[in-house]
Amino acid sequence: MRQRHKPWADDFIQEHKDIFITNAADSKLDWTAVFGNSNPVHLEIGTGKGQFITGMARQYPHVNFVGIELAKSIIVSAGQKVIEAEQANVRLVLGDAAGISRLFDKDEVAAIYLNFSDPWPKNRHEKRRLTYHAFLEQYENILSGGGELVLKTDNSGLFAYSLVSFSQYGMTLKNVSLDLHAENDLTNVPTEYEQKFAAKGQPIYRCKAVFQG
Ligand code: SAM
Numbered sequence: 557m558r559q560r561h562k563p564w565a566d567d568f569i570q571e572h573k574d575i576f577i578t579n580a581a582d583s584k585l586d587w588t589a590v591f592g593n594s595n596p597v598h599l600e601i602g603t604g605k606g607q608f609i610t611g612m613a614r615q616y617p618h619v620n621f622v623g624i625e626l627a628k629s630i631i632v633s634a635g636q637k638v639i640e641a642e643q644a645n646v647r648l649v650l651g652d653a654a655g656i657s658r659l660f661d662k663d664e665v666a667a668i669y670l671n672f673s674d675p676w677p678k679n680r681h682e683k684r685r686l687t688y689h690a691f692l693e694q695y696e697n698i699l700s701g702g703g704e705l706v707l708k709t710d711n712s713g714l715f716a717y718s719l720v721s722f723s724q725y726g727m728t729l730k731n732v733s734l735d736l737h738a739e740n741d742l743t744n745v746p747t748e749y750e751q752k753f754a755a756k757g758q759p760i761y762r763c764k765a766v767f768q769g
Contacts, residue, residue, distance in 0.1 A: 607637065611745035620645050676714075
């Protein structure tokens with residue numbers, strides 16, 4: 557995702573401490589206290605500009621959504637959407653998913669979304685793919701029993717790699733789609749990338765995977 561320097565980003569994040577979490581790596585958070593309720597927590601990794609997480613938060617008001625995003629100049633756009641939508645059930649973590657299991661207790665997350673994750677096509681970058689087995693180990697730790705890992709992408713290479721990675725890890729694959737938009741799933745909330753690629757006529761791949769209990 558293209559990053560533009562936003563000199564106001566630091567101030568914006570400081571002014572909206574109710575939405576942004578910047579010290580997540582320091583200590584484990586009490587998410588019930590953060591949200592003020594004990595609703596289930598869903599996590600989106602690589603939130604980008606926030607269209608998906610705000611749409612999901614609107615569609616599922618009794619679910620708490622946490623988005624983690626590496627890029628400060630991008631996460632502030634997500635923050636603007638959350639504020640405009642007055643969405644109380646979203647928090648945004650500025651940070652790297654490489655440390656995701658430090659943010660949550662075991663079994664604390666009910667679903668994880670990987671939307672249009674960077675494909676890292678070169679073999680030497682395999683460890684950076686968000687479906688590499690070291691990431692799956694972390695997801696398994698924080699996902700509650702039966703919790704779904706949901707992947708959407710336009711990238712056939714990442715999709716094929718991820719299906720193999722899930723299978724080799726012993727996960728059960730559910731709802732594999734090679735053309736999600738042909739299914740007219742009215743509950744699907746499109747991301748920014750999804751809209752862009754779908755508008756060009758590219759198929760959107762989707763898979764839900766579950767860890768063995
Ligand atoms: N999910 C959005 C969408 O579908 O429109 C954005 C997709 S963009 C291709 C991938 C996003 O993931 C970028 O904003 C990038 O900064 C973020 N990202 C990549 N690696 C990450 C990581 N390890 N931890 C957190 N965010 C990451």
